[in-house]
Amino acid sequence: MSELRELYQEYVLDHGKNPRNFRFPDGATHEADGYNPLCGDKITVKIEVEGDVIRDVGFQGQGCAISTASASTMTEAVKGKTLAEAKQYFDTFLAMVKGEAEPDLLDEELETLSVFAGVAEFPMRVKCATLAWHTLTAALEGQDEVSTE
Numbered sequence: 001m002s003e004l005r006e007l008y009q010e011y012v013l014d015h016g017k018n019p020r021n022f023r024f025p026d027g028a029t030h031e032a033d034g035y036n037p038l039c040g041d042k043i044t045v046k047i048e049v050e051g052d053v054i055r056d057v058g059f060q061g062q063g064c065a066i067s068t069a070s071a072s073t074m075t076e077a078v079k080g081k082t083l084a085e086a087k088q089y090f091d092t093f094l095a096m097v098k099g100e101a102e103p104d105l106l107d108e109e110l111e112t113l114s115v116f117a118g119v120a121e122f123p124m125r126v127k128c129a130t131l132a133w134h135t136l137t138a139a140l141e142g143q144d145e146v147s148t149e
């Protein structure tokens with residue numbers, strides 16, 4: 001686990017400082033605001049959906065390094081994927097950060113997500129890590145906002 005923890009720290013630092021897809025897609029079709037009152041993280045996720053494929057996705061907002069890094073990872077993970085695949089990723093991610101799934105059971109596509117298995121050791125941070133995913137789901141389900149409360 002220590003190697004994974006080291007990787008986790010490096011990864012969160014990198015993506016927390018330089019988040020990927022930190023912008024909104026021009027042709028966004030879905031959007032939602034997410035709020036984590038426990039930590040104060042706030043993000044807006046916008047998605048461009050065509051058919052059942054996520055063509056583009058981006059986010060903006062203010063939050064701790066974990067929430068930002070997780071949002072960055074989320075956008076990279078679901079871009080170009082089908083809605084069903086994105087849902088599957090979310091379920092797996094959720095189980096992992098809650099410590100209910102082992103990272104080494106994940107397939108290669110989910111390798112970057114597995115870095116967040118380290119969060120399971122810090123229950124207070126689980127909501128930081130899942131905020132972007134809840135917000136993505138809310139947007140896809142047509143909700144304007146979601147709170148992790």
Ligand code: ZN
Pocket residue numbers: 036039040041063064065066067127128
């Ligand atoms: Zn946070």
